[in-house]
Amino acid sequence: MNEDARGRVRVEQGQKRVRAYLAGHLVADTTRPLLVWEVPYYPTYYVPATDVVAELAETGDTRHSPGRGEARLYDVYVKDAVAEKAASLYTEPEVDELRDVVRLDWEAVDQWFEEDEPIFVHPRSPYTRIDVLNSSRHVEVRIGGETVADSRQPRVLYETGLRPRYYLPRTDVRMDLLRSSETRTHCPYKGTASYWSVEVGGTVHDDVVWTYPAPLPESQKVTGLACFYDERVELYVDGVRQE
Secondary structure, eight states, X not given: OOOOTTOOOEEEEOOSOEEEEETTEEEEXXXXXXXXXXXXXXXXXXXEGGGBOSEEEEEEEEEEETTTEEEEEEEEEETTEEEEEEEEEESSOSSGGGTTEEEEOGGGSSEEEETTEEEOSSOOOTTOOEXXXXXXXXXXXXXXXXXXXXXXXXXXXXETTSXXXXXXXXXXXXXXXXXXXXXXXXXXXXXXXXXEEEEETTEEEEEEEEEBSSOOGGGGGGBTOEEEOGGGSEEEETTEEOO
C-alpha cells in the first residue's frame, strides 16, 4: 500500500454503485466511486463531483491533509436537512486522482449503499476476507480463575490482518455468569454485535463477550455464537495460553 509517514494515500477505482442519503434524500449516486485509503486499515469513498446531486455551499473554511493537500469545506443541503462542513473538495490535490471528486464525511450521511445493500462503519475493503472454519480445537476461557467457557467445537473466524477469534456454542458457555448489556457495535463485514458482561466472584467484567444474532452473509456461520475478548480474559487453545 502506498502509505508513508507523511500520510500518502492509495487510490483505486471502485466498481460498485455507491449511493449516500441524508434525511431520506439522495446526496450522491455514482458508479465511479474512488476507494481512498487515508489510513492503512480501511478505505473511504470519494465521489465524482458530477455525481453529487445535493446542493453544496462553500463555507469559506479549509482543511489540510499532509498527503492530500488543502480542501475547501462545503455544507451539504437536501430538502429539510443540512450537514455542515460534510463535504470537502481538493482543488489542488497532491494526489492527481483526487481532482474533481468530493469526499463526504461518513458519519454526516445517514445511510450508505453499495449496490442495493446498506453498509456500515466504512466501505468494505476489496482486500479483506472473512473465513469461518469449523474446528475441534479445545478452547477454554477463564476470568478471575473461574472457567466461564469450555468447548471442543469452536468456529474460528479469520479476518484479514486480524487475530483469529473463537466463536463458541452457548451450550459450552456459563450463561449463568453472563449479564445482558446495552452495548452494540457495527462491523462492515460481520454486521451488528450485541454484548454481555460477565460476573465472577462479585466482580462484573463489562462487555467481554459478544454475539452476532443476524450477521451478514459472509459471516453466517457465527450466528448466535459467543466470542470472548482474548485481550481481557485468559484464553487457552489446546492447553496453551494465548497472548
